[in-house]
Amino acid sequence: MEIILKKKKMAVTGLSDKSERVKEGIQKNGFDGIRMETRNLTVKYGRVTGVKEISLPVYNEKVTALIGPSGCGKTTFLRALNRMHDLTRNATVTGEVLLDGNNIYHPKVNPVTIRRKIGMVFQKPTPFPTMSIFNNVVAGLKLVGIRNKELLNEVCEKALKQAALFDEVKDRLNSPGGSLSGGQQQRLSIARALAIEPEVLLMDEPTSSLDPQSSSRIEDLIHELKKNYAIVIVTHNLQQAGRVSDNTGFFYLGELIEFGETEKMYTNPVNKRTEEYLTGKFG
Amino acid sequence: MTVKKENAINNIHEDVEKMSELILGQLRQLDELLCSGDLEIGDEKKRVFRETEREIDEYEIKISDEFINIVSLHKPVASELRFVIACYRLSINLERIGDMSLKILRILSEIKHQPNINEFIDEISSMLGMTANMVEKSILSFLNNDMDYAIWTLKNDDVIDEINNKMIKKIIKKSRGKFSDSQTLSNFINIKIIVSNIERIADQSTNIAEASIYYLKGEDVRHSDISKIESGTDEVQPGKNE
Numbered sequence: 001m002e003i004i005l006k007k008k009k010m011a012v013t014g015l016s017d018k019s020e021r022v023k024e025g026i027q028k029n030g031f032d033g034i035r036m037e038t039r040n041l042t043v044k045y046g047r048v049t050g051v052k053e054i055s056l057p058v059y060n061e062k063v064t065a066l067i068g069p070s071g072c073g074k075t076t077f078l079r080a081l082n083r084m085h086d087l088t089r090n091a092t093v094t095g096e097v098l099l100d101g102n103n104i105y106h107p108k109v110n111p112v113t114i115r116r117k118i119g120m121v122f123q124k125p126t127p128f129p130t131m132s133i134f135n136n137v138v139a140g141l142k143l144v145g146i147r148n149k150e151l152l153n154e155v156c157e158k159a160l161k162q163a164a165l166f167d168e169v170k171d172r173l174n175s176p177g178g179s180l181s182g183g184q185q186q187r188l189s190i191a192r193a194l195a196i197e198p199e200v201l202l203m204d205e206p207t208s209s210l211d212p213q214s215s216s217r218i219e220d221l222i223h224e225l226k227k228n229y230a231i232v233i234v235t236h237n238l239q240q241a242g243r244v245s246d247n248t249g250f251f252y253l254g255e256l257i258e259f260g261e262t263e264k265m266y267t268n269p270v271n272k273r274t275e276e277y278l279t280g281k282f283g
Numbered sequence: 284m285t286v287k288k289e290n291a292i293n294n295i296h297e298d299v300e301k302m303s304e305l306i307l308g309q310l311r312q313l314d315e316l317l318c319s320g321d322l323e324i325g326d327e328k329k330r331v332f333r334e335t336e337r338e339i340d341e342y343e344i345k346i347s348d349e350f351i352n353i354v355s356l357h358k359p360v361a362s363e364l365r366f367v368i369a370c371y372r373l374s375i376n377l378e379r380i381g382d383m384s385l386k387i388l389r390i391l392s393e394i395k396h397q398p399n400i401n402e403f404i405d406e407i408s409s410m411l412g413m414t415a416n417m418v419e420k421s422i423l424s425f426l427n428n429d430m431d432y433a434i435w436t437l438k439n440d441d442v443i444d445e446i447n448n449k450m451i452k453k454i455i456k457k458s459r460g461k462f463s464d465s466q467t468l469s470n471f472i473n474i475k476i477i478v479s480n481i482e483r484i485a486d487q488s489t490n491i492a493e494a495s496i497y498y499l500k501g502e503d504v505r506h507s508d509i510s511k512i513e514s515g516t517d518e519v520q521p522g523k524n525e
Contacts, residue, residue, distance in 0.1 A: 238358075269361050
C-alpha cells in the first residue's frame with residue numbers, strides 16, 4: 001500500500017527525476033547529510049528587510065533550532081523554506097532554497113507541490129474545528145484527489161501513531177477536531193502534516209501555547225520524528241531548543257549570527273552576541 | 284541576565300574566593316612552619332588549623348548547593364554554565380587540598396623531635412613553597428581570567444613530579460639498613476607521606492588550572508598534551524570573542 005502512496009505522491013508532487021536522484025544520493029552517500037539548504041536567502045517586505053543573505057544547511061534526521069529575540073527574522077526565514085511568502089503581499093524573496101539540490105523558488109516549481117514536501121506546524125494548533133479527527137488528518141490527501149478509503153485509513157492510523165495521538169483518539173475518529181485538548185490539537189496538526197509524508201517538517205513555536213506536560217509530549221515526539229525527517233523548529237524557549245535540537249542557528253536583526261552544533265553553542269558560543277543572548281543580557 | 288541569576292552567580296563566585304583564601308592561608312602556615320625549621324606546633328595553632336579545615340568543608344557543601352540551585356533554577360548556558368561548573372570543580376579540589384594540608388600538619392607535629400626530618404626539611408619546604416605557588420596561580424587564573432597562570436601551573440606539575448621522584452629515591456637511600464629500627468622506619472614512612480601529599484596538592488592545582496581553562500576557553504583539556512593546550516591561548520575572555 002505504501003508503494004501506491006508513493007506513486008500517487010510522485011504524481012502529485014511531480015518534482016524532477018533529478019530530485020529523486022539527489023535523494024537517493026543522500027540516502028546512499030550521506031551527501032553531508034544535507035536535506036535542505038539556503039544560499040544567500042533574503043526576504044524583504046517592501047523596503048524592509050526581514051532576513052538578509054542567510055546561508056544555512058538543514059540536515060537529514062536532525063533537528064535544527066532557530067533562536068533569537070523577537071523580530072530577528074526566525075519565522076520569516078522559516079516561512080521562506082516552504083514558499084509561504086508567496087502568499088504575502090509585498091514580500092520578495094531572493095537567493096536560493098534548495099531541497100535535495102533543487103531550488104524550490106525555480107519558476108517551474110509549483111509552490112503547492114513544495115508545501116506538500118515541506119510540512120508546517122504552526123504556533124497555535126490549527127485543526128478544522130468541525131471536521132472529524134479522521135478528516136483533519138487526511139485533509140491534505142483528499143485535497144490532491146486521493147479517495148481510496150483503505151489507503152486513507154492506513155495513512156490516518158500511521159500519521160496519528162507517529163504523532164503519538166492514536167491511542168487517545170482511536171475510538172472517536174469521527175469526533176470533531178475541536179473537541180480535543182490544546183496539546184492533542186497540536187499533535188493532530190502534526191499528524192496532518194505527517195500524513196502527506198513530507199521530507200522536511202517546519203515547526204513554528206509548536207509548544208508556545210501548550211502546558212508543560214503537553215510541551216513535553218511534543219518534544220518527545222520531535223525526538224521520535226527526527227529519525228525519519230529533517231526538522232526545523234523556531235522556538236523562544238532556549239531550554240527547549242537545547243533539549244530537542246542537534247544544530248542551532250542564532251538570528252539577530254535579520255542576520256544569521258552563528259550556526260553550529262547545539263551542545264557546542266550552548267557551552268561555548270563563538271560570537272559575543274550569541275553569548276549575550278543565551279545568557280540573557282539582551283532579548 | 285536576571286537579577287536573581289546574577290546574584291546567585293556572584294554569590295558562588297564570592298564563596299569560591301573565600302574558600303580559596305582559607306586554603307592559601309593553610310598552605311602559608313605550613314610553609315612558614317617548614318621555613319622556620321621549628322616544628323613545635325602549639326595546641327592553639329592546631330586547633331585553629333582544624334577549625335579552618337571545618338570551615339573549608341562547609342564551603343564545599345555550600346558551593347555544591349549553590350551549584351545545584353543555579354543549574355536547576357536558572358539554567359545557565361555558555362560562559363555562565365562553564366563558570367558555575369568550574370566553581371564546583373574548584374570547590375572539590377580545594378577541599379582535598381585542605382584535607383591534605385591538615386594531614387601534613389598532623390604528621391609534622393608527630394615527627395618534630397625525630398632526627399631524620401632535618402635531613403629533608405629544606406627540600407620539603409622548597410617543594411611545598413613551589414606547590415603553594417601553583418595553587419595560588421591556578422586560583423588566580425580562574426578568578427582573574429588569566430590563561431597564562433593556568434598554563435604555568437600545568438607546566439610546573441612536571442617539576443613537582445620530578446622533585447617527588449628524587450625525594451622518594453633519597454628516602455629509600457637514607458632508610459637503607461635502618462629497617463630494624465621501627466621508629467626510624469616509621470619516620471621515613473611519614474616523610475614519604477608528607478612528600479606524596481605535597482605532590483598530590485600540586486595535582487589538585489593542575490585540576491584547578493584545567494577547570495579554569497574550561498571556563499576561559501570552553502575546552503576540556505584534562506589528560507591533554509600541554510603543548511596542544513598552549514597553542515591558541517589568545518581570546519581568553521570568556522564569551523568575549525567577536
